[in-house]
Amino acid sequence: MDEHKVSPTHVSKEDMISQGHIYDDPSSAESKDTTYGSLVYKIIKELRVGMNLTSITCPIFMIKPRSLLEELSTKLSPHNFTYEITNLKTSEERMLGVVKSTLISMSSTPKKGINNMKPLNPILGERFQCEWNVNGKQFECYSEQVSHHPPISAAIMRSKDNKYVSEVTTAPKPTFCGNYIQVSVDGSQRTTLTDHNEIYDIKMPPFYVCGLVWGQSRVELGTDLTIDCQKSQLRCDVKISGTKITGNISNYNGQELSTITGDLTDKIFSTKQDGCEELIFNGKHEMIRPLVKSLLEQDDMESRRVWHKVAFAYSEGDFDAALNHKCEVEEQQRAIRKTGMHHDYVPKWFECVSAEGGEPKYDFVNN
Numbered sequence: 001m002d003e004h005k006v007s008p009t010h011v012s013k014e015d016m017i018s019q020g021h022i023y024d025d026p027s028s029a030e031s032k033d034t035t036y037g038s039l040v041y042k043i044i045k046e047l048r049v050g051m052n053l054t055s056i057t058c059p060i061f062m063i064k065p066r067s068l069l070e071e072l073s074t075k076l077s078p079h080n081f082t083y084e085i086t087n088l089k090t091s092e093e094r095m096l097g098v099v100k101s102t103l104i105s106m107s108s109t110p111k112k113g114i115n116n117m118k119p120l121n122p123i124l125g126e127r128f129q130c131e132w133n134v135n136g137k138q139f140e141c142y143s144e145q146v147s148h149h150p151p152i153s154a155a156i157m158r159s160k161d162n163k164y165v166s167e168v169t170t171a172p173k174p175t176f177c178g179n180y181i182q183v184s185v186d187g188s189q190r191t192t193l194t195d196h197n198e199i200y201d202i203k204m205p206p207f208y209v210c211g212l213v214w215g216q217s218r219v220e221l222g223t224d225l226t227i228d229c230q231k232s233q234l235r236c237d238v239k240i241s242g243t244k245i246t247g248n249i250s251n252y253n254g255q256e257l258s259t260i261t262g263d264l265t266d267k268i269f270s271t272k273q274d275g276c277e278e279l280i281f282n283g284k285h286e287m288i289r290p291l292v293k294s295l296l297e298q299d300d301m302e303s304r305r306v307w308h309k310v311a312f313a314y315s316e317g318d319f320d321a322a323l324n325h326k327c328e329v330e331e332q333q334r335a336i337r338k339t340g341m342h343h344d345y346v347p348k349w350f351e352c353v354s355a356e357g358g359e360p361k362y363d364f365v366n367n
Contacts, residue, residue, distance in 0.1 A: 011308045016295035022315045023292065023304065044176070044212055053174040053181065054151065060323045064116045065314035067303035068153055068172075069128035069143040071119040075105045076141060076157035076166050077287055083137045086163045086193050091232035092257055095249055096270055098191050098200045099227055099236050099260065100280045103245070106204075106221060107264045107281065110243050114209055114217045120307050120326070123333045124148035124345055128303040130290035139164075141290070146347040146362055149337060152187070154350040154362035165192040169362045181209040182222075188361045198231045205240055221264070236260070 047053075064071070085097035111117065122145035132139040143155035150171055158165040169187040189202040205222035225238040225247070238247030238260060245268065247260040260280075262268030268281040298305045306329065313322035350362040 011295065011305060013296065015312075016308070019308070019312050020295050022312055047176045049176060049178050051176045053176055054172075058118050060319045060326070061115045062118050063314075063322075063326070064119045065307070065311040065322065066119055067122050067126065067128060067307055068119040069122050069126060069145065069155070069303050070130075072143045072153060072155040072168060072170070073128060073130050073141040073157065073290060074108075074287065076155060076168065077105075077290065078132055078134050078137075078139045078157065078159075078164075079104060079285070079288070080135060082134065082139075082164060083159060086159075086195055091196075091198070091229070091234055092249065094193060094196065094198065095200070095227070095229060095232065095234045095236060096258070096280070098202075098229075099238075099249070099270075101191070102202060102225070102227060103238075103260075103264065103268060104281055104285050106225070107283070107285070108287075109207055109219060109221055110264055111219045112216065114211070114219060117209065117219050120310065121151060121330075122153060122303065123306060123329065124336070125301050125348070126303055126306055127301055127348065130292045132288055132290050134288055142349050142364065142366065144347055144349045146350050146352070147345075147360075148333065152360050152362070154347070154364075156364040163194050165194065166190070167192075167364065169360050171360055179211065179213045179215065181212070183207050183209070186359045188359060196231070198229050201228045201230075202226070203228075240264075 047056075079101060081097065082101060085094055085101070088094045088097055124145055124147070126145045128141075128143045130141050138160040139157060140160060141155065141157040143153060146152050146154050152169065152171045154169045156165065156167045166189075168189040170189075171186040172183055173186060174181050174183045184206040185204055189204060191200040191202065192198070193200075203224075203226045205225050207219060207221050209219055211217035220242055221240050223240055225236075225240065227236040229235070233252040234249060234257075235252070236247060236249045238245050243264045245260065245262055245264060248256050249258045249260070250256045256273070258270050258272045260268065260270050262281065263283070266283040267279060269277050270280050271277045292304070293302075295304060295308060300306070304311070309325040310322050310329070313319070313325055347362070349364060349366040351365050352360060353363045354361045
């Protein structure tokens, strides 16, 4: 309801018109500054090993000046081959297609340095929406911050004919571990191929922000990725070490059908039992840019409107102003939480359907 909405920092019509160009080139809002060692040291001196960092203010140089909701749309975004997965003839081919899509979405996580690595925490009720036109097929994405305490985001990306559907409910949990931060992700992720009645349950690995005190600062993925489809009785298990991956696709009887090897920053191959090898990723895949409404067409609770002043100050290199604007939006959120009204919030696009093993799961209901 309107009275429960958080009013973000106001953006004038003039600014929306004159400053909207910053979204044309996402890299324009990235900081290239790497002189942050002393600042990181000052921050970690105040932390304890095992400490949950959810409520800790992140240094501005580590911020990626866009919302986690928009970041989710990028992780779920379709590729040139996405729709073709629905037309593949065998369950093994379809499993490999889902594996390929998942690995490509993961390939953007490993990076050198720790600047521009953390997206902005969405405020309660914040939403992001976009579309893609891929080889004549239409896809759309809806994402929403469905809970703030604990922070939970829900998103769906689907073809408009509903034949391909990817859904995620995510509740990131960053933990301080000394020289690194581990970010585990509670929740659920699945891809559904409707025509085949196949649901692929995906368990993503945690990721690590390494080299806070010594060693090369970097972001890397954790150890295991699993993808499971009960309908076809197929499973994919992938081990990750740095950027290197090894894994296989097997059936529920334990029979290995193919192996998967390679590097998330280079080439990844699938090899069948007959020795037939297929290149499934060449390390140079370009993400397809989404179509997003202009600032003028968005309402006050859509991500780019909520965080525009932060993003624009960041793009201008004015990090003090970016931090001030970020704190202003967050203070408004804290004020709402103190009133207790956030407990009454009802998501616009999603509803909580279960808490599997204590982990939240939200389904899309806005049809």
